[in-house]
Structures are given as structure tokens and as C-alpha cells.
Amino acid sequence: MVADGMVTDGFRSLFxxxxxxxxxxxxxxxxxVRAVFSAGDLLLAREMSPDSAxxxxxxxxxxxxxxxxRFSLKEETGRVLLEPVLPERPILVRTRTPIVVPPDTAGVFxxxxxxxxxxxxxxxxxxxxxxxxxxxxxxxxxxxxxxxDPMMGEYCYSLxxxxxxxxxxxxxxxxxxxCKVLFENQTSESFTVDKFCIHTDSLGLFASEKTFWxxxxxxxxxxxxxxxxFKSAPGTPPEAGDTKAVAPPRKAExxxxxxxxxxxxxxx
Amino acid sequence: xVALIPSFLLTAQPGEVINVAELAPSPWSNLIRAGILIAVxxxxxxxxxxxxxxxxxxxxxxxxxxVTGKLILYLGTLLLLATVMLQMGFKITAVxxxxxxxxxxxxxxxxxxxxxxxxxxxxxxxxxxxxxEVVLINDTRGIVVSVDLLSVKLRTLDNLYVRVPNETxxxxxxxxxxxxxxxxxxxxxxxxxxxxxxxxxxxxxEVAEANPHCLDEPPPIxxxxxxxxxxxxxxxxxxxxxxxxxxLRNSFMIGLKKRxxxxxxxxxxxxxxLYSGSETKPFxxxxxxxxxxxxxxxxxxxxx
Numbered sequence: 250m251v252a253d254g255m256v257t258d259g260f261r262s263l264f265x266x267x268x269x270x271x272x273x274x275x276x277x278x279x280x281x282v283r284a285v286f287s288a289g290d291l292l293l294a295r296e297m298s299p300d301s302a303x304x305x306x307x308x309x310x311x312x313x314x315x316x317x318x319r320f321s322l323k324e325e326t327g328r329v330l331l332e333p334v335l336p337e338r339p340i341l342v343r344t345r346t347p348i349v350v351p352p353d354t355a356g357v358f359x360x361x362x363x364x365x366x367x368x369x370x371x372x373x374x375x376x377x378x379x380x381x382x383x384x385x386x387x388x389x390x391x392x393x394x395x396x397x398d399p400m401m402g403e404y405c406y407s408l409x410x411x412x413x414x415x416x417x418x419x420x421x422x423x424x425x426x427x428c429k430v431l432f433e434n435q436t437s438e439s440f441t442v443d444k445f446c447i448h449t450d451s452l453g454l455f456a457s458e459k460t461f462w463x464x465x466x467x468x469x470x471x472x473x474x475x476x477x478x479f480k481s482a483p484g485t486p487p488e489a490g491d492t493k494a495v496a497p498p499r500k501a502e503x504x505x506x507x508x509x510x511x512x513x514x515x516x517x
Numbered sequence: 518x519v520a521l522i523p524s525f526l527l528t529a530q531p532g533e534v535i536n537v538a539e540l541a542p543s544p545w546s547n548l549i550r551a552g553i554l555i556a557v558x559x560x561x562x563x564x565x566x567x568x569x570x571x572x573x574x575x576x577x578x579x580x581x582x583x584v585t586g587k588l589i590l591y592l593g594t595l596l597l598l599a600t601v602m603l604q605m606g607f608k609i610t611a612v613x614x615x616x617x618x619x620x621x622x623x624x625x626x627x628x629x630x631x632x633x634x635x636x637x638x639x640x641x642x643x644x645x646x647x648x649x650e651v652v653l654i655n656d657t658r659g660i661v662v663s664v665d666l667l668s669v670k671l672r673t674l675d676n677l678y679v680r681v682p683n684e685t686x687x688x689x690x691x692x693x694x695x696x697x698x699x700x701x702x703x704x705x706x707x708x709x710x711x712x713x714x715x716x717x718x719x720x721x722x723e724v725a726e727a728n729p730h731c732l733d734e735p736p737p738i739x740x741x742x743x744x745x746x747x748x749x750x751x752x753x754x755x756x757x758x759x760x761x762x763x764x765l766r767n768s769f770m771i772g773l774k775k776r777x778x779x780x781x782x783x784x785x786x787x788x789x790x791l792y793s794g795s796e797t798k799p800f801x802x803x804x805x806x807x808x809x810x811x812x813x814x815x816x817x818x819x820x821x
Binding site for chain 2: 341390392393394395396399400401402404407444
């Protein structure tokens with residue numbers, strides 16, 4: 250169990266539930282979370298502070314300027330689970346430079362997807378009902394973005410970091426999950442990739458010794474089709490090494506259609 | 518329908534050859550036939566109206582389904598009424614003739630309502646907007662509460678109830694503000710002539726990129742549009758998810774003003790000179806005493 254007043258760094262300690270005694274603090278990426286039980290209610294607060302301002306106020310039970318959210322829980326609630334989850338919206342990713350994928354070729358990219366912290370409450374008994382999700386907070390501040398044309402598209406997050414061609418290029422940060430994206434060009438023409446969208450609800454989450462991984466995402470362009478077919482391959486890529494499953498995909502069917510990037514050009 | 522009536526309801530002797538056309542059914546048999554007609558066909562009309570309402574409601578909209586159901590019900594009831602009257606022995610040709618004349622008279626009297634009715638059918642078919650969307654009809658901006666046969670009801674943003682005749686909607690330009698999921702906020706602003714336009718555009722872009730409600734795709738538009746009379750004029754276009762309009766407008770304007778102040782970028786404004794009349798010169802303003810707001814002391818006190 251996580252101890253009273255413990256400051257946890259990173260997601261590693263989140264695999265142990267908190268029994269609700271005392272206070273709980275979490276620091277992952279830029280996200281700082283405080284949790285405390287008060288009069289039977291669970292109080293949660295979050296701050297996005299990349300500096301040590303959060304740590305300096307640890308001794309205060311309810312410091313000023315912190316926006317608390319109070320959750321009224323059932324009497325038998327005895328555990329609070331904090332777990333890493335993928336963001337609830339799709340992620341818009343840009344490449345560092347546009348890449349041209351020739352016919353019958355596949356291009357590989359690696360994307361660092363910032364994780365969110367999912368906070369759930371459940372009864373003490375393991376045989377009790379499914380934990381109830383109370384909150385889900387990003388560990389990094391991501392901008393809002395749009396993938397598609399102004400009439401029809403998807404509301405998504407915009408990733409600050411770029412898709413890279415090598416896994417080690419750009420570093421692996423705590424609070425991120427590495428996603429391998431495979432572009433397959435099954436057409437008779439080359440096409441250019443400069444931005445694409447990752448549907449996080451179709452990806453599973455896994456943990457290795459060094460970092461988190463998602464399922465491999467395969468984007469396929471076929472002849473006479475105006476969009477991309479995306480599919481989530483089960484498991485993780487070989488470069489992830491030994492991993493254990495953390496969370497299954499939120500959507501059972503791991504495939505769908507993705508509009509072509511509206512600003513991309515097509516070489517003929 | 519009359520042919521379905523069982524023969525035992527007609528008065529006749531066993532073995533007698535009957536010419537049905539020559540028989541005069543009794544008043545009671547007419548009533549019974551009419552009753553059977555109503556008992557059989559009225560529920561059928563109700564069921565048909567419900568089915569029609571559901572089918573159309575699924576394909577078009579709930580409102581269109583409601584109207585379709587009502588139309589089937591009214592038309593079916595009218596037909597049933599005419600059949601029952603025929604069965605009761607009424608000569609409806611005369612009634613129909615009178616109804617024809619009455620229809621012409623009513624049409625002249627109710628042409629506006631008829632126009633609204635027909636316009637309403639076209640609106641339901643074309644669906645320029647749906648219930649819950651924000652629309653601008655002439656100068657009225659509001660949320661669509663209901664789309665009815667004769668009119669559309671709006672609730673304005675300051676909570677007024679507005680009824681707009683369908684004929685007006687068909688004839689006017691209607692803007693559905695929330696039809697698409699994202700919108701663009703357009704802002705025109707001016708800065709002093711002494712400012713560097715490239716620097717100003719860079720600052721505006723940075724403020725837009727830092728705003729959490731401003732989408733980074735499509736990217737913000739910053740244009741240097743004109744050498745105005747008093748200022749260098751710029752156009753800023755910021756894309757946002759349609760529910761974030763107020764949040765973006767407030768936060769961007771405040772953020773831009775703060776950043777302009779930090780960068781020392783001046784926003785010019787007109788100055789007013791006061792004249793007491795056309796023949797006099799402007800009032801001169803002369804500082805005779807400096808007053809310190811903080812201490813309440815004047816320069817005169819200091820010198821003493």
C-alpha cells in the first residue's frame with residue numbers, strides 16, 4: 250500500500266491501491282495530484298506545476314489556491330486506484346519532416362504518447378463490483394486540435410513532440426507511452442506523411458522494464474480509397490522486450506477508418 | 518367497404534331472389550355498418566399514423582415524424598368520416614361541392630397560414646437546422662426550441678421566446694451558427710504606426726498558440742491587412758471547438774492586451790478635443806498643482 254503523505258514519482262507505484270488513510274500525493278510529468286479523505290468524501294486536486302512549488306506546500310493539508318473536487322462515495326468504498334491510462338481523445342501527431350512512402354513500402358514512426366492518470370474508487374473486497382472512474386487527468390498540458398476538415402473531423406489533442414523514425418531519437422520520458430506506427434502503402438503511387446491521428450481508444454497499454462508501450466498501430470492506404478484504414482495489432486513490437494498488460498483497448502474493435510490528412514500533398 | 522358488410526344484415530326472405538341494388542337497407546343496419554367501419558378502421562388509422570411517425574422520425578427527424586403522424590391521422594379520419602356519411606345515406610356530393618366552395622373561401626382568408634404550412638413542410642424536408650442548434654434569422658439569434666407546421670420557436674440567448682413564421686424562414690437568409698463542429702473567431706485590431714508589423718504578428722501568434730482554447734489545427738491566421746487612418750490594421754482568425762466561444766474570446770483578448778503591454782506595443786485610440794462653440798479656441802489645460810494619489814500631498818506642501 251502507498252504510505253500516508255508519500256510522494257510518488259512516476260507511475261511505478263500506481264500499481265498498488267491506496268487505502269484512503271491520510272494524504273496521498275502523486276507527481277508524474279507536469280501533473281501533481283493531491284488526494285485526501287475527509288468526512289467520508291474523497292477530495293482530489295490537481296496542479297500542473299513543472300517546478301518544485303508543489304513540493305514546498307506538502308505540509309499544508311488543504312493549501313489555498315488549490316481547486317478541490319469532492320467526491321461523495323459509497324460507504325463500502327475502501328480503495329482508491331490510480332492507474333496510467335491513454336488520453337481519452339485522439340492525438341494529432343506531426344512528423345519532423347514530411348516523409349514520402351513509395352508504393353508497396355511501409356514507413357515506421359515512433360510516437361511518445363503522454364499518459365493520463367485514471368483515479369477510480371472501489372470497495373475493499375476484491376469480489377466487489379468494477380471500480381468507478383472518478384477522474385482522468387493528463388500528465389502534460391496538451392493543446393486542443395482538430396483532425397479533418399472544418400465540416401467534419403475529430404476533436405483531438407495536439408502532441409508537442411514529433412513523430413520520430415528511431416526509437417531512441419528524442420528520449421523516453423516518464424509518463425509517456427511509446428507507440429509504434431506503421432504506414433503501409435498498398436497503392437501504386439507514393440504518398441507523403443506529415444501528420445496523422447492516433448485513436449487511443451483502440452490501443453492497449455503495456456509496461457516494460459524501462460517504459461510503457463501501446464499496441465502497434467498500422468495505417469494502410471489502399472487503391473481507390475479516400476481514407477486510411479487503421480488497425481491495432483495485438484501485443485507490443487519486438488523492440489519493447491518483455492511487457493505486461495496494463496489496460497486493454499477501450500474499444501473492443503481495434504480498427505476503423507481515418508480521414509486523409511487534410512493538408513497533406515499526394516505525389517503523382 | 519359496403520361490399521364487406523355481411524348479407525344477413527339486409528332484410529330478405531329465404532329463397533327469395535334478391536337484387537341487391539333494389540334493396541333499401543334499414544336505418545339500423547346502416548348504423549351497424551357505420552359502427553363496424555369505425556371500429557375496424559379507426560384503430561387501423563391510429564396504428565398507421567404511429568408507424569408512419571416512427572419510420573419518418575428515424576429517417577428524418579423527430580419533428581418530421583410527429584407531423585407525418587398527425588397528417589396521416591387527420592387525412593385518415595376525414596376519409597373515414599366521408600365513408601361513414603356515405604354509409605349513413607348522406608349524399609356527400611353536395612357536401613363535397615359546398616366544401617369545394619368553402620375551400621376557395623378559406624384559402625383566400627387563410628393564405629398566410631397555408632403558406633406557413635407549406636413552408637413548414639419544406640423546412641422539415643430540407644432541415645436547414647435542427648432542434649437545439651443556434652440560428653440567426655434576420656436579426657434574431659437564438660436556440661431552436663421546436664420546428665412546427667406553422668412556425669419555428671426560438672429561445673434567445675437572453676431567454677426570450679420568439680415565434681418565427683415558417684414563411685419568413687423560407688424567404689430569409691438563415692444562418693445555422695452551430696452546424697459545424699468548429700468555428701473561427703475573427704478579430705480586427707490596430708497598432709500604432711511606429712510598431713514593427715513582423716514583431717506584432719509574431720506576438721499575436723504566440724498568444725494564440727499559448728491559449729488552451731485555440732485549436733492549433735487549423736492554424737491561427739494572422740494577416741497584416743491595411744494601412745489604416747490611425748493604425749496598422751491586422752486580422753486574426755482563431756479556430757475553436759464550438760462550445761468554447763466565450764472562453765476563447767475573453768481569454769485571448771485579455772492575454773493579448775497583457776502581452777502588448779509587456780512588449781510595449783501601443784494600440785492607438787482617437788483623441789477628443791473639446792470646443793465650447795464654433796467661434797472659440799479649444800480650452801487650454803494648465804497644470805497648476807501636482808497631486809500625489811498615494812500620499813495625498815501636493816507639490817505645494819512638499820515645497821513648504
